[in-house]
């Protein structure tokens with residue numbers, strides 16, 4: 446499985462959403478007006494996809510429920526058969542108005558509520574701060590499972606909008622999540638993100654929305670220029686160690702992600718592909734001015750020899766991708782005064798070892814790590830988050846689950862290095878482009894694969910990035 450979300454879209458916390466709402470109100474809008482936009486936007490989607498089937502809308506006590514009542518009225522107005530089941534009376538003025546304007550009967554939501562072919566969940570949105578009742582969760586799962594088509598209004602009910610957790614509750618997966626005004630972290634971060642396989646944005650009249658956190662977008666990388674040569678395409682050096690395979694994968698990936706020259710510093714025997722140039726490690730190996738980026742970590746080992754190689758890489762003024770074993774040897778102080786870009790690519794275990802368990806969402810933690818390390822941090826996982834020390838963050842949609850196999854991290858390190866070496870983008874742009882190529886290659890394969898095949902498929906993904 447993988448996720449489809451709007452590309453390059455701002456991701457706002459619940460507090461930032463409230464601020465945007467207040468700005469809109471200060472400029473002459475009102476909660477009722479925003480709710481009207483939200484509910485009719487939801488009704489547009491439901492009307493388009495429901496094809497005349499009966500729609501059951503579940504309304505909660507807050508403004509998320511208010512959106513549901515507006516959607517019910519808009520759908521009924523268009524002749525769609527609608528039932529509304531509510532969890533108690535509306536508690537906000539705008540939601541109460543929306544319910545009054547609905548004007549039709551409202552069922553009481555319970556374990557007895559009859560299912561319908563189309564289900565719209567407008568129970569809770571950004572206002573949820575604690576777990577939903579277990580019986581309610583069971584009812585939601587039953588109604589979603591029984592529906593042919595299910596929609597979540599703003600968020601699947603039961604998630605923490607900012608942290609992306611579900612308070613320990615097992616939530617159903619919706620066919621379509623309609624994010625109101627902007628995406629929230631819970632659309633993307635696990636475990637909540639798993640409930641939103643496809644997310645679409647509904648404009649609600651908040652005006653221009655901006656922010657430092659955005660979803661991943663197609664990088665727009667070009668074919669080589671007419672006057673390109675191997676060095677202008679980017680020279681990548683991969684520092685090998687005792688586990689040759691990992692560095693071979695990174696080197697192969699760098700070529701397939703468009704690098705012009707890939708040099709593997711290895712003690713191993715020559716292997717295909719012969720395009721990868723092999724040299725023994727030496728102290729001056731990184732002195733070549735033409736080197737665009739260096740990868741260290743995949744298969745490096747953690748012994749003194751590995752430490753010596755990492756120290757040499759850090760002492761060079763080359764752009765670095767630090768992965769795998771090198772993350773275990775790294776001391777953050779070593780990065781403090783570095784001018785050339787550094788990209789760290791930890792998975793969860795490596796992240797914890799480097800930065801500690803920490804507080805907050807994966808976005809908060811990645812950002813805190815980037816600031817502390819003075820480096821771009823690619824916090825890997827099914828929900829990869831990339832953060833730069835200046836506060837910018839890119840969140841990737843949930844990756845293809847076939848990526849959960851050995852060697853895919855080495856491939857990612859090589860792809861990011863190719864981007865760092867050849868492109869004019871900064872380190873966050875290079876990391877994002879690498880993650881995009883990697884995720885797209887996996888989507889194109891969409892079956893069980895070897896990391897070697899993933900590396901080769903980067904070339905196909907590259908075609909799509911243009």
Ligand SMILES: NC(=O)C1=CN([C@@H]2O[C@H](COP(=O)(O)OP(=O)(O)OC[C@H]3O[C@@H](n4cnc5c(N)ncnc54)[C@H](O)[C@@H]3O)[C@@H](O)[C@H]2O)[C@@H](O)CC1
Nearest residue numbers: 466479480507508509569570571572573574575576577599
């Ligand atoms: N921010 C905006 O600009 C707009 C937000 N709108 C909607 O408003 C939503 C946020 O509305 P609210 O802040 O009213 O919050 P919600 O509607 O998400 O839920 C809050 C309500 O649920 C209750 N509640 C919280 N946790 C509960 C639990 N575990 N069990 C039972 N009840 C619980 C609270 O007491 C409160 O009544 C958004 O998600 C969106 O759908 C739209 O109406 C339009 C504009």
Ligand SMILES: [K+]
Nearest residue numbers: 566569600602
């Ligand atoms: K909802």
